[in-house]
Amino acid sequence: MKEVKLFLGPQHPGMHGNYSAHMYVEGDMINKSYALPGMLHRGFEKLMERRHWMGNLALIPRICVIEPDPNEMVYAMSIEKLAGIEVPERAHWIRMIILELARLAANLMAIGGIGAPVGLYTSVYWGVADRDLVLDIFEKITGARVYHMYIVPGGVRKDLPEGIEEEILGLLDYIEARLPEFYDLVMRSPIFQTRTRDNILLPEEVVWELGVTGIGMRSAVNKEYDIRKVKPYARYDQVAFSLPYGPYSDAFTRVDFKYVEMAQSISIIRQSIEKMPKEGPVRARIATGSALRWRVPPGMVYSCVESARGEYGYLVVSDGREMPYRIAVRGSSYPQGLLGVEKYLPGHRIDDASLWMDTMGVCAPEIDR
Amino acid sequence: MKNKSMFSPLKAWKYLVKEPVTIPKKMVFDEPREASDNYRGFHVNDWDKCVGCGTCGEICPTNAITMLPIEGLVESDGHKPERPAIDYGRCSFCALCVDICTSDSLAMSKEYIHISKDADTFYFLPDSKGIHQVEFDIAYNRDEVSELLDLNRYEIEEIPHEGRNQSFMELIKGYSKEMALAEASRCVECGVCTFTCPAHMNIPEYIRSVWQGDLKEGADWLYETNPLSNVCGRICTHKCETACVLGQRGEPVAIRWLKRYIVDNTPEGDFVEAATAKVSRQINGRVGIIGSGPAGLSCGYYLRTMGYEVDIYEEKELPGGVIRYGAPEYRLPEASVKADIDNIEKSGVKFITGTKVGRDISLEAMKNKYDAVFSASGYWIPKVLKIDNKDHPGIRFSPHFLAEARDFTRGMGPMPQFHEDVIVIGGGDVSFDVARTLNRFQRMKNGRANVRFIARKPEEHLAASREEVVEAKEEGVVYHLDRSPTAVLLDEKGTIYGVEVALCETVMDESGRAKTVCSEEKEIIYGTEVYMAVGNDPDFVYFPEAMLSRLKIDRNKIAVNQQGQVEGFPWLFAGGDIVRGPDIISAVADGHKAAVGIDEYLMSLK
The missing domain is CATH 3.30.70.3270 (Alpha-Beta Plaits)
Known part of the structure; x- marks a missing residue:
């Protein structure tokens, strides 16, 4: 049979972001593929060198659309480390609530979104609609639905609006009640099971080879490796939660783990609301003067958090000026999204390519930053 | 995991009665x-x-x-x-x-x-109505947590309040490097201050220099528009700070103290270089200047940067005018004045001191000797309140007393004579200078002081700056405010024993202006010596009669055009107090403008 070249993306509903995988297919088997990033290159890292420390707040969330808050968090953590700032206690807890809500929203989108490559469109609508309810909460707290710009160096930008805790708890109850319905709809669906079980495997060697983190790693190497556990930030060391892990990683396990993690996020948010100081400062100044002249002491730090897709980190270098000297982003899907596409996508079928992108957690802007 | 049972599709029926999730x-x-x-x-x-x-x-x-x-x-x-x-x-x-x-x-x-x-x-272009001119509720707004400005000033270091009224040591110590950087970092560089500053100083630029730690560049910026930054960094009326946009919601940037930080901390060599870098060879002509006060100094300096030969005539022994014979040492130390004037001298300006125009050289002679003349003779004749016994020889006036005090503090004269119980009449900054100087002298000589300060207005309406009012009180000056002097009281031997005052009240009229009304009720404030500091007048005696009649003088101010040129006398320029009334930074601005005007005038003749 003749080999044909097929483009998956940049304009393809099965592709995650403006990103392209060039595939050489024979029949419906992918023989060879390579990733072609650069479609949405906005030069984030370079732009950040030309913006004030505070001005970058508008840029950083855009590096990951689905879950922007880890960007804000690692940026803030880096500056706080460099400047030696102590974040107020209440701000730590608010940050955790925001981060977990973001994880919840991202996982809802993922569980719902998995319906698209498997052909189960009901779940897409459900996922997006329920995610919207989380975004409503974000809108009330931060003033925006997607790009929150809320976690700022020194704490959070504003205190929580009055009564939002009850609203969050109400939403959590709703989502918790919805989870079994999602389980019925997606996880127990024969179509879904057929497409995902024992398909798109991620063996332990590949995890070590590429540097896959997050759910991919936990499901493959049978270890509870999660930044929240191994290197706790904010107040994750003061809440109880357990994460799924296992020795066998196929597409089904990885989606299943996301499902389990949603319940964990709900539990973390509930604990945070309970343990959080009810009042107190939520922001510390990072420097003297107006934001146009905030300076961060010279130094180089790497800060990372656990995003829904794995370890998310920023390397921030300051030379003591009002702008960063250099910022490098460690996107959690960078290894599998760039190297994995080339090395491990071949051998799968065309119709599994989108599923591969989805369950490997590829997020194009993280690669194209 | 088991796959779904054959009945599972029945479950889906319940969704028929649910609200759709789509919008x-x-x-x-x-x-x-x-x-x-x-x-x-x-x-x-x-x-x-x-x-x-x-x-x-x-x-x-x-x-x-x-x-x-x-x-x-x-x-x-x-x-x-x-x-x-x-x-x-x-x-x-x-x-x-x-x-x-x-x-x-x-x-x-x-x-x-x-x-x-x-x-x-x-x-x-948003206004209060928004993009479609339909009123919507305001949603996101700043609060104290999201604030991105630094609204509070970083305090400048002062000498201890204890004992400061017993010496002439400068009250303000100045910013440390750390504090200056912090204060400079508050600036948002909007530049509204530049418009308000009479000299249009490059304020955002020099504050940026402080923030970047480049004091030489800061000094360069200062000399662009003001050769008296040592002086203005200490006693300027800082109109810029009143305009500063940070003052809208908080405290304005301490612009004056940052300027002072530059002049105090720039290495001397750099400071001299900043002053002299632009000075040009003397090729364009000769200009004579009457009076070496701020306006004369400024005009002389900028003329030197344009290539003119400049002679400044000064009646007194030292150049400087009001900055050398007016402001007291504790506000403006001699060393600061000297630093500025020395730099101006290094630029090539020649000072002819001890020479009074009108007495030692006529204006006519100056006109013949020079291509143009700039007059900045200042206000030196004290005003006298029209009260009973105002001509008593025991009444003393601010210009003379402050000059004597300055000579004493710089070691060029004896301590002025004064009584043990004195009364100061005034309300402006100069009257506070007199009162605080007397207060210090008395404590230095007698170990005690009795200075009584009389003004018509209450504390909040006094013309003097707020810090003067507060500090003088702290130092022990006794206030008799809301009182208008009506007579100097003499005993049968003809010596002063007090001042009779009428009780007054200051109220706001409909237009919001403060109006002072005095009653018939009188009281006596006791003291054996009276100091009047109620303003000064110019001395135009050096103008020939024929010329004086042609000058347009309105309320002691000579009418000039935009560039300081006197109407009807193209060779004559004027500035400073005699054009604008007393204010140092305005005088500096006048001098600079006149220098440009003189240059344009002389170039137009060629």
Whole structure:
């Protein structure tokens, strides 16, 4: 049979972001593929060198659309480390609530979104609609639905609006009640099971080879490796939660783990609301003067958090000026999204390519930053 | 895991009665849902509050904000005739502009839908109504947590209050490097101060130099517009700080103290280089200057940078005028005055001291000797209050007393004579100079002081700056405010024993102006010596009679054109107190303007 070249993306509903995988297919088997990033290159890292420390707040969330808050968090953590700032206690807890809500929203989108490559469109609508309810909460707290710009160096930008805790708890109850319905709809669906079980495997060697983190790693190497556990930030060391892990990683396990993690996020948010100081400062100044002249002491730090897709980190270098000297982003899907596409996508079928992108957690802007 | 049972499709029936999760089109366009109370929607800007500083545009990470000049708005102190316009093709709705707004005018509303095929409509100038001129509730607004300005001043170090009234040691020690950097970092570089400063000093630029730690550059900026930065860094009336946009919601940047930080901390060599770098060879002509006060010094210095030979005539022994014979040592130390004047001398200005124009050289002779003459003879004749016994020889006046005091503190004369119980009449800064100087002298000589200060107005309406009023009180000057002197009281031997005053009251009239009304009720304030410091008049005696009659003089001020040229006498320029009334920084500005005017005039003759 003749080999044909097929483009998956940049304009393809099965592709995650403006990103392209060039595939050489024979029949419906992918023989060879390579990733072609650069479609949405906005030069984030370079732009950040030309913006004030505070001005970058508008840029950083855009590096990951689905879950922007880890960007804000690692940026803030880096500056706080460099400047030696102590974040107020209440701000730590608010940050955790925001981060977990973001994880919840991202996982809802993922569980719902998995319906698209498997052909189960009901779940897409459900996922997006329920995610919207989380975004409503974000809108009330931060003033925006997607790009929150809320976690700022020194704490959070504003205190929580009055009564939002009850609203969050109400939403959590709703989502918790919805989870079994999602389980019925997606996880127990024969179509879904057929497409995902024992398909798109991620063996332990590949995890070590590429540097896959997050759910991919936990499901493959049978270890509870999660930044929240191994290197706790904010107040994750003061809440109880357990994460799924296992020795066998196929597409089904990885989606299943996301499902389990949603319940964990709900539990973390509930604990945070309970343990959080009810009042107190939520922001510390990072420097003297107006934001146009905030300076961060010279130094180089790497800060990372656990995003829904794995370890998310920023390397921030300051030379003591009002702008960063250099910022490098460690996107959690960078290894599998760039190297994995080339090395491990071949051998799968065309119709599994989108599923591969989805369950490997590829997020194009993280690669194209 | 088991797959679904054969009955599982029945479960789906329950969803038939559930609300759909999708949103109908109607809810998007016709009845859009209301945004949250904190929503970052389209901008609204209260034009009455907005001062046009442009800080929103500075912080904007996407360069979406342009400051547009608005027809009909006039530039004034603290206000620029500009308003921000926002390009929604660039705006990322981050609201940093709202968080940093100096005037509390910018906010974001709940409005969030704008659909148009015309790209130009996405570029708009927000007012309080928003993009479609439909009122929406204000949503996102700054609070104290999201504040991006630093509203409080960093305190400058002063000598201890204890015992400061017993010496002439300078009260203000100055900023440390750390504090100066912190204070400089508060500046938002809007530049409204530059407009307000009479000399239009490059204030944002030199503050930036402080912040960047480049004091040489700072000194260069200072000498662009002001050769008396040592003096102005200490006793300027700092109109710039009144205009500073940070003062809208907090405390203005301590511009004067930052200028002082530059002059105090720039290495001497760099400072001299900054002063002399632009000085030119003497090729363009000769200019004579009457009076070596701030206006004369400034004019002389800038003429030197334009290539003129300059002679400054000074009646007194040392050049400087009011800065050498007026302001007391504890506010303006001799070393600071000397540093400025030495630099001006190094620029090549020649001082002819001890020579009074009109007495030792006539104005006519000067006209013949020089291509142009700049007169800045100042106000040196004290005003006398029209009260009973005003001509008593025991009454003393501020110019003479302060000059004597200055000579004493710089070691060039004896301590002036004074009584043990003295009365100072005034209300302005100079009267406080007199009272505080007397207070110090008395304590130094007698170990005790009795200085009684009389003014017509209450504390909050006094013409003097606030710090003078507070500090004099702290130092032990006794206030008799709301009292108008009516007579100096003499005993039968003809010596002074007190001042009779009428009790007054200051009220606001309908137009909001303070009006003082005095009653018939009198009281006596006791003291054996009276110092009057109620303002000074110019001495125009050096003008020949024929000339004086042709000069336009209105309320002691000579009429001049924009560049200081005296009407009807193209060779004669004037500035400083005799044109504008007393103010050092205005005098510096006059001198600079006149220098430019003289240059243009002389060049036009060639």
